[in-house]
Amino acid sequence: MLPIPLDTVPMEARSVDQLPTGSGRQFEPKWDGFRCLAFRDGASVALQAKSGKSLSRYFPEILAALAAAEADRFVLDGELVIPAGAALSFDALEGRLHPAVSRIQKLSKETPALLILFDCLAQDGHSLLATPLTGRRAALEALFPALGSSFRLTPQTSSLATAQRWLARAGGAMDGVVAKPLDGAYQPGLRAMLKVKNLRTADCVVGGFRYQSNSREVGSLLLGLYNPQGQLDHVGFTSGISAAERPALTARLEPLIAAPGFTGNTPGGPSRWSTERSTEWQPLRPELVAEVRYDHTTAGRFRHGTALLRWRPDKSPAQCTTDQLAPTTNPNTLIDKTLRS
Numbered sequence: 001m002l003p004i005p006l007d008t009v010p011m012e013a014r015s016v017d018q019l020p021t022g023s024g025r026q027f028e029p030k031w032d033g034f035r036c037l038a039f040r041d042g043a044s045v046a047l048q049a050k051s052g053k054s055l056s057r058y059f060p061e062i063l064a065a066l067a068a069a070e071a072d073r074f075v076l077d078g079e080l081v082i083p084a085g086a087a088l089s090f091d092a093l094e095g096r097l098h099p100a101v102s103r104i105q106k107l108s109k110e111t112p113a114l115l116i117l118f119d120c121l122a123q124d125g126h127s128l129l130a131t132p133l134t135g136r137r138a139a140l141e142a143l144f145p146a147l148g149s150s151f152r153l154t155p156q157t158s159s160l161a162t163a164q165r166w167l168a169r170a171g172g173a174m175d176g177v178v179a180k181p182l183d184g185a186y187q188p189g190l191r192a193m194l195k196v197k198n199l200r201t202a203d204c205v206v207g208g209f210r211y212q213s214n215s216r217e218v219g220s221l222l223l224g225l226y227n228p229q230g231q232l233d234h235v236g237f238t239s240g241i242s243a244a245e246r247p248a249l250t251a252r253l254e255p256l257i258a259a260p261g262f263t264g265n266t267p268g269g270p271s272r273w274s275t276e277r278s279t280e281w282q283p284l285r286p287e288l289v290a291e292v293r294y295d296h297t298t299a300g301r302f303r304h305g306t307a308l309l310r311w312r313p314d315k316s317p318a319q320c321t322t323d324q325l326a327p328t329t330n331p332n333t334l335i336d337k338t339l340r341s
Contacts, residue, residue, distance in 0.1 A: 002041045003127040004075040010035055010050045011077075011119075011186050013178050013193035019163055020179050020194055026133060027163035028156050030176040030195055031116050032296055033081035034093055038115060040066050040074050047080075055080070058096040061108040062115050065150035071143055077119035077186075078154075082111050090298040117144070118154040121186055129186045136186065158182075167198055174198065175295050199293050201309065202324045205317045206288040207232055208261040208281045209253055217246040218253055222267050222281055223292065223306065225322045231264030233322065236302030238292050256284045265301075289315040297325050 019027070036055050039046040045066040047055040056063055059080060082092040092111050098104055120140040121128055128136050137156065144153050157163060167177045176197040184192060204223035212219035220239040224232040241249060260266075261283025268281065292306035300322060 001125070002039060002073060002075060002122055003125065004037075004039075004122045004129070006039060006046055006048055007052050008037060008048070008075075008121070009052065009189035010037060011188055011193065012050075012191045013195035014191040016194050016196060019160060019167070019177060019196050021160060023158075024182050026137070026156050026158055026180045026182055027160070027166070028118055028154050028178050028180065029166055029174045030178045030197070031079040031081060031154070032088065032090065032175045033079040033116070036078065036080050036115070037121070038062070038066055038076045038078060038117075040069060040072065042072055043067070057101070058098070058104055059108065059113050060105060061112045062150055065115075065148045068148055070146035071123075073123070073125050074120065074143060075122040076115075076117050076140070076143075077121060078115045078117040078151075080113050080115055082113045084111065088298075090296070090303060112150070114150060114152055116152045116154050117147075118156075119186065129188070132183045132185065133180050134182050167196060197295055199295055201291055201293050203289055203291050203312050203315050203320050204235065205232060205286045205320045206253075206284060206290055207234060207286055208267065208283045210237075210281045212246075216250070218250045219246075220305075221290065221308070222261075223290070223302070224262055224286070225320055225324065226318065227264055227300075227322050229264070232262050232286055233264035233300065234262045234267045235265075235300065235322075235325075236294070236304075236306055237267075238290070238306040238308045240305075240307060253282075253284060253288075256287060257282050258285045259283045261286075286317045289313070289317055289320060300325065 034055065035050045037048045039048070045063050047059055047062060049055050062080070080093065082089050084092060089111070096104060096107060117140060120136050120143060123139050123143060128139060141153065144151070163177050166174070176195050179194040204225055206221050207224035208222035209218050210220050210222065211217065218241060220237045222234060223236050223238060225235050227233050289312040291309045291312050293309055294302045294304070294306045296303040
């Protein structure tokens with residue numbers, strides 16, 4: 001029987017503005033996927049999300065890889081990702097959360113997932129929660145050869161300069177760097193680590209907007225970038241507009257309302273996250289340019305809402321192209337480069 005229960009909540013990190021200096025820390029890439037704990041207890045295997053919900057039925061190929069491992073009893077902490085060519089696909093990860101078993105089985109063969117490992121919580125029936133990070137990392141490295149090709153070992157470094165290079169060069173596969181105390185225990189559910197996110201900016205065309213719910217004032221701006229075919233693709237949104245700004249901004253936008261707004265991908269397309277409000281938006285003539293800050297991109301769009309930094313009247317809308325978006329990076333490529341750093 002494992003000493004770590006299935007409902008264990010992973011240790012997390014709190015955001016800081018810059019990587020900490022000084023000794024006594026280990027730096028690791030912060031991967032962009034589904035955080036999960038992997039359990040193997042003899043013939044029993046399981047995957048648990050940080051929400052406490054089971055991910056086991058959605059990633060049968062990882063379950064099979066756990067069951068095939070040469071070690072019998074362990075608990076590992078890691079990040080589920082799905083490579084797609086030279087990048088990662090968060091859409092493919094979300095697509096696994098499907099009710100049909102047949103669909104999941106099909107996808108697990110067509111786009112198999114990987115589990116990038118960065119901690120070991122238990123081994124051979126013994127809890128490692130109180131063990132310092134140095135000991136847990138040693139246990140993980142010793143265990144890793146017993147695992148199969150569905151697993152990757154995350155890089156680590158004690159060099160601040162190396163961590164800063166990772167932060168500067170990583171693409172969509174990695175959205176930052178995590179700093180962990182070398183003498184720190186594993187503290188489930190606590191933000192006992194530090195993370196610095198890799199934030200970038202882009203100049204976008206405002207191709208439309210949505211009114212606030214039950215209001216005639218603007219609630220969010222719909223952002224667009226021109227693709228190589230010259231079409232304006234919807235790539236995300238920015239909100240966080242203050243109450244004081246809304247009346248003037250609404251007055252500025254409403255005279256620009258004109259179809260089609262976006263000539264390529266449009267807001268409210270088919271999605272498992274679509275709601276009735278997804279199609280309720282006002283198209284604008286492509287005249288306004290805004291600079292926004294973003295973290296992740298997936299499938300050529302911002303995965304999260306962006307932060308509006310400033311208006312760019314000096315920028316032509318035609319200059320707002322998709323080549324501004326940071327390229328994504330396959331973890332295999334990044335891990336290989338890191339090991340050679």
